[in-house]
Amino acid sequence: MIELAWRTPSEWAARAAEQPLALLADHAHCELKAASSAQALIARNPDDPCGVERLAVMAEEEMQHFSAVARLLHARGGVLGPLRPNPYAEGLAQAAKEGRGDVLLDRFIVAGLIEARSLERFRLLEERLTDPDLVELYRALAPSEAAHQGMFFDLARRRAGQGVADERIETLRLREGRVAESLLFAPRVHSGVR
Ligand SMILES: [Fe+2]
Ligand SMILES: [Fe+2]
Structure with missing residues (x-):
């Protein structure tokens, strides 16, 4: 497990738990995006059979997550609503443009960091929410999500070699922490606390 460079305070989950429908709608969009990103990465990495198969399994799992979250959202009277801009993902994409060598390497690493941050948030929500x-x-x-995180860092190391990959993981790990810390609060999985 990678250690995140900035740890989300529990205050974030307390605030997010106050708006469960908005949180679930955003979460559902995140799962849908994770599935489509996995499919896009298959198309960009077609010559690695191991990577293709692992990403295909992941895309199916993310769609199962999407279904589960959407069902809970709908059962509570919510709707998915429109896809809105995601400042966290945009901040990470911007950060990865600096000092970039290999675009696909960065995509694997950013995807791994997003999984790691999602996992951190899910654990905070599990502690805070009261709806069983x-x-x-x-x-x-x-x-x-813990397994997906590990898979992405593994794909990064397979692609670039351990030394190059780990150096880039460390750079982007630090940048991810700064992005997450800088964000405003919203009832979204990857919001900040400001
Ligand atoms: Fe997921
Ligand atoms: Fe995932």
């Missing part, structure tokens, strides 16, 4: 179905959702998702 939502507590169970966040408890159930954690192992899968």
